[in-house]
Amino acid sequence: MRPAEPGQVPAIVDYVMAARASIFPQLDTTKVPDDLARFDEVYLGDGRGCFLLAWQDSQIVGAIGYLPYDRRFSQLRLPGTDTVEVVRLFVSPSCRGAGVAKALYAALLAQALRAGVGTLYLHTHPFLPGAIAFWQKQGFEVLDIESDPVWQTTHMRLDLEAASSRPTLASS
Incomplete structure (x- = not known):
């Protein structure tokens, strides 16, 4: 996993x-x-932002990022300025199931901890196979599920102070 560079x-x-x-x-x-x-x-x-890439044979096969959370979901009560939103987790179909998403997230988590981030926020959707379960395995908790029949946006968070004391996340 490597950080994105301007030329890329x-x-x-x-x-x-x-x-x-x-x-x-x-x-x-x-x-x-x-x-x-x-x-x-x-x-x-x-x-304040971070974007990481997974590569295979000089091709991007995975991506993940975070950026400062912009508070656009008024129903959520998230902590102050040290909250970032995890975004753009994508893994190429040929690499799914090989641990790329977990490795990308582990690298992102390490960067967030180094940067002093306090809370990770993200949203996902139940129509994305395994997405909610993946994030729950990483320690995220569900905050809210919107009732929209198409998206059913599922909002999740992880408090990094609590997470960093857990061996499974701290050693990732």
């Missing part, structure tokens, strides 16, 4: 957009999300 941004955006289109066909695939459009600023800029 076009390849990263291409990888994430293709993965996103295959997983979320209901989304507009022509509009690049803000975090990707401002990749350098969001993930490579002031050190």
Whole structure:
């Protein structure tokens, strides 16, 4: 797992957009999300964001990132400025089941701990096979499940102070 570098941004955006289109066909695939459009600023800029990649034979096969949480979900009560949102966990189909997601997350967790992050927040959806169970195995707790019949957005969090004292997460 390696941090993203400025020269890799076009390849990263291409990888994430293709993965996103295959997983979320209901989304507009022509509009690049803000975090990707401002990749350098969001993930490579002031050190508050992080983006990691898994590589195989000089090809990106996995990605994960975090960025400062923007409080856009008013129903959630998350701690102050040390909360980040875990985003863009994608693993190429040919590498799924090989531990790539777990390794990406472990590297992200280590970086978050080094950066003094207090809380990891993320949201996922029950139509993504194994996603909720994966995050629960990493120690995340469910905060809220939205009632929207299509998305059923499932909001989750992990308190890093508590997590860092658990052997399974601290040694990841």
